[in-house]
Amino acid sequence: MTFVNPKDFIGNAARRSPDKTAVVFAGEAVSYAVLNDWIGALARWLKVAGVGAGDTVALSLPNSLEFIVAFYAVMRAGAVVFPVSPKLTRKELVGLLTDAHADCVIHPKDDPRPLEVFQSADVSIALQLGFSGGDLLLESAALRVRPQAADKPVRGRTRYQPVVRQYSSGSTGTPKHMLKTSRNLFHDAWHFAAAFGLTEKDVFLGAAPFCHNYGLLSLLAASYLGATLVVVKQFLPHAVLEHIHKDQVTVYLATPAMLEILADCYLDPVPSLPSLRCCVSSTAPLTKAVFERFHCRFGLPVFQVYGSTETATNTVQKITDYTDETLVGTPMPGIEVQIFDEHFRRLPRGGVGRIGIKSSSACGGYLHNAAASAQTFRAGYVFPGDLGQLDADGALHVLGRDNVINVGGMKVDALEVERVLNSHPAVAESLVYGATDGNDQRLSAAVVLRSGGLTVAELLDHCRARLSEHKLPKITHIVDTLPRDEHGKIVRKAIKAHVRRSRGADPEKPLKSS
Amino acid sequence: MMNANTVGRKVAEVIQEVLGPETELAGLDPKTPLKAVSAIDSLAALRIMVALENEFKLKFEAANLEETFHSVETITRYIEARTGQGAA
Numbered sequence: 085m086t087f088v089n090p091k092d093f094i095g096n097a098a099r100r101s102p103d104k105t106a107v108v109f110a111g112e113a114v115s116y117a118v119l120n121d122w123i124g125a126l127a128r129w130l131k132v133a134g135v136g137a138g139d140t141v142a143l144s145l146p147n148s149l150e151f152i153v154a155f156y157a158v159m160r161a162g163a164v165v166f167p168v169s170p171k172l173t174r175k176e177l178v179g180l181l182t183d184a185h186a187d188c189v190i191h192p193k194d195d196p197r198p199l200e201v202f203q204s205a206d207v208s209i210a211l212q213l214g215f216s217g218g219d220l221l222l223e224s225a226a227l228r229v230r231p232q233a234a235d236k237p238v239r240g241r242t243r244y245q246p247v248v249r250q251y252s253s254g255s256t257g258t259p260k261h262m263l264k265t266s267r268n269l270f271h272d273a274w275h276f277a278a279a280f281g282l283t284e285k286d287v288f289l290g291a292a293p294f295c296h297n298y299g300l301l302s303l304l305a306a307s308y309l310g311a312t313l314v315v316v317k318q319f320l321p322h323a324v325l326e327h328i329h330k331d332q333v334t335v336y337l338a339t340p341a342m343l344e345i346l347a348d349c350y351l352d353p354v355p356s357l358p359s360l361r362c363c364v365s366s367t368a369p370l371t372k373a374v375f376e377r378f379h380c381r382f383g384l385p386v387f388q389v390y391g392s393t394e395t396a397t398n399t400v401q402k403i404t405d406y407t408d409e410t411l412v413g414t415p416m417p418g419i420e421v422q423i424f425d426e427h428f429r430r431l432p433r434g435g436v437g438r439i440g441i442k443s444s445s446a447c448g449g450y451l452h453n454a455a456a457s458a459q460t461f462r463a464g465y466v467f468p469g470d471l472g473q474l475d476a477d478g479a480l481h482v483l484g485r486d487n488v489i490n491v492g493g494m495k496v497d498a499l500e501v502e503r504v505l506n507s508h509p510a511v512a513e514s515l516v517y518g519a520t521d522g523n524d525q526r527l528s529a530a531v532v533l534r535s536g537g538l539t540v541a542e543l544l545d546h547c548r549a550r551l552s553e554h555k556l557p558k559i560t561h562i563v564d565t566l567p568r569d570e571h572g573k574i575v576r577k578a579i580k581a582h583v584r585r586s587r588g589a590d591p592e593k594p595l596k597s598s
Numbered sequence: 599m600m601n602a603n604t605v606g607r608k609v610a611e612v613i614q615e616v617l618g619p620e621t622e623l624a625g626l627d628p629k630t631p632l633k634a635v636s637a638i639d640s641l642a643a644l645r646i647m648v649a650l651e652n653e654f655k656l657k658f659e660a661a662n663l664e665e666t667f668h669s670v671e672t673i674t675r676y677i678e679a680r681t682g683q684g685a686a
Contacts, residue, residue: 171630320660321648345644350651564618570641 085278085418086245090269090304091159091464092585094120101284106307108331109149109315115312119153122220123479126213129222133209139163139539140249142186142207144177146170146317147294151212152303153220155191155294160248161488163187164263166249167295169180174201183203183261184249194222203227205356243267243541250297251395254325258259260456262394262447269378271397272306273420275416276301276389279400280362282335284310287359289336291316291324297393298366302337311335321349332359340370341572343386347377357382364389366397368573369482375406388412390470390482394460396445399480410473421442421480423472429460436483439472471499489518489527496527504550505531505557515566519559522536530583532566561586606674612649612671634679636651643667656680 088096096117097106102117116487135141141158143165145151151167158165168177168186174197181189189207193214202210212223247262276282288306290313292299305343306313314331316324319342327333338346343365360382366389375386385404390412391397399421401413416423420442423431431437446466449457459502473481484499500518505514512532521530531543540560547556563586567578601651606628614623617638632638638646647667654677658666666676 320663321642321644322657323660341641341644345648348652348656349648350655352655568641570639572641 085274087267087270088241089266089413090247090273090306090308091156091266092275093304093307094123094156097307104284104310105312107149107152107313107315108327112149114149122153123156123160125220126153126222127160130157130161130163130188133188133224135161135163135209137162139187140166140184142166142168142181142184142189143295144168144170144172144189144191145213147290147299147315148192148317148408149215149315150190150192151294152313152315154213155303156307157215158190164246164249167300169293169295170252172257177201180259181207184504193223199225199227209430211248243270248300250393260453261451263451264447264448268396268445269304270308271418272297273304274303275418275443275445276305276397279389279416280335280364280387282309282311282362286311286334286362287332288313289316289324289327289331289333290314291319291342292339292367294336296367296395298337298339298391301397302335305335321345325351325355328357328360329355333357334359335362335364336360337364337366338386339367339571340374341368341570342364343370344374345574347374347381348455351381354381357384360384362387365392367408367571370406372406372409379406389416390480392466392470394447394468395441395443395466398441398443401479408481410483411475412480412482414477414479417565419445421474422465423474424465424467428467433474433476433478436471436473437483438467439470439480440467442466471497483572489516501527501529501547501551501555501557504547505529505543507550508538508543508546510534511543513566515574515576515579516557517576519580524556527554527556528559528561529555529585530561530563530566530579532563600624606670607676608653609650609670609673609677610656611682613646616646616649616664628674629669650677654681 089397094106098116103115106116106119107114111398137455141163142538143151143154143383145154153163155167166186168180178201181202186205186207188209188211189202190211190213193212194246195212199210207227210225210227214221243266245266247266248264248269249261250264251259251261282305286309288302288311290299290302292302294300294303303313314327314333316327325346328336363384364387370386370388378384378386388401389397390399397414398419399415401411403411422440423435423437424440425431425437442465449461471483473483476483484502489496489498501516502514505511510533512534514529514531516527516529540562544556544561561583563583567575567582610623610626617623650673651657656677666672
């Protein structure tokens, strides 16, 4: 493996195969040579505007050609790229830009948001980016006078220079910022390409949002290989299937929610997708039911990768006989996965504990958050906050998120209780949490049933046979769903409000058992 | 053949089914923008679209999707136009 700086991915591919299609977007194919020219033009414009080393440039763009040009141009200009979701509320966006001290923001040319949004985050330059008739269109607004920052020297080895700023999805709390180096991005792309044996002949589908680590991986891996990337601005099932079929897509980085929609949407007839050899799922657990519906409909397996924003992708599961929902596969080449106890001591194989990852694609810590860094980054390992187990074959099983509830001084692992609840055949899924009762926490459970008929008393009898008394839920709510985010991931912190809403919706429902 | 009221009722039923009983839609005015319903995020909107496609055996065109999914009334109008249903 030879290190390639990600800022050179496009330039290298343009030198090797200038006429090869780099990107397909909105029905237009763009070659590597043309893409390289556009990136160079924007990088020069940024440098002239004084954007360079030490600056942060936010990209508030959807998946698009504009995003790709801006992403690589900012890196080429020597600044740090900060992709942010274009779906953020004004308050969220201003908060993130302010926290990142963003100097410049690049946004779409048809952006309805007023410039005051960026002004209130103390951004110096707002640059609208678009394309028209094959030309790159730039329209800038200087929001405040900024010191001339051009030609700041870049010190140190370039592979350790920060090039991308990201924030965690916040499933364990508020978003945490981190910086990724050139080395991190290169290894992320390399690990993924090596794990699946991908080459420049592959055609990637970029449907997951580029502003998140997993979506960005499709862009990085395709550019690293000099492959083709078909960009989808918004996930719509029929459009995605049409792209896979028409553009002969071979690699699709999907989410479980996307796969479920593709498995269930109305199709007459169901298209065959013979080109798709690498359909991958990540960001949330893939259930057996979704795997089977997708497989049954398209005749294709779904592979899983496991990772986090902090570590990028770490393990890969390529088993086509999907019988164990916890299995996320073996570490990718060059990545080490170990299991640790609560005191961060390594456990022998088979032990259940915190998942620790050592990877060249992992960042070094959170910015301005020493307490969170100390919890997550220890002794060269990153602890994403999940509990797991390595089996006899060295494959990783993710058993859930690290979630310990203190009940009257006794620590209860919420995931252990959930596993027992879920083992009842009438239970579809559950979430165990602590409800505050004075200074104490009452162990509570929200349970979704597969079908009616099971009473709370029967469910507790099932638990009583398998759990100590203090691990039995004291309050059990039968609910219709668990709260999830837009990626289908369960949002633990939203459970109390979710249960309150459920009770309000149907006060007659048998909700509580003490 | 369904009439306009029947299609509209069915659309509302499908949306309710997707969102689950914890989201009360019984009093929802057909003209109310669906964006105003907090339970309908982008993923829920996709699930509603998929459920409606399966219910009415049609595909929603990607163009003007935002306008089509503005409200129960606009969805109903689209389905009537596509299926020929709606004539009383």
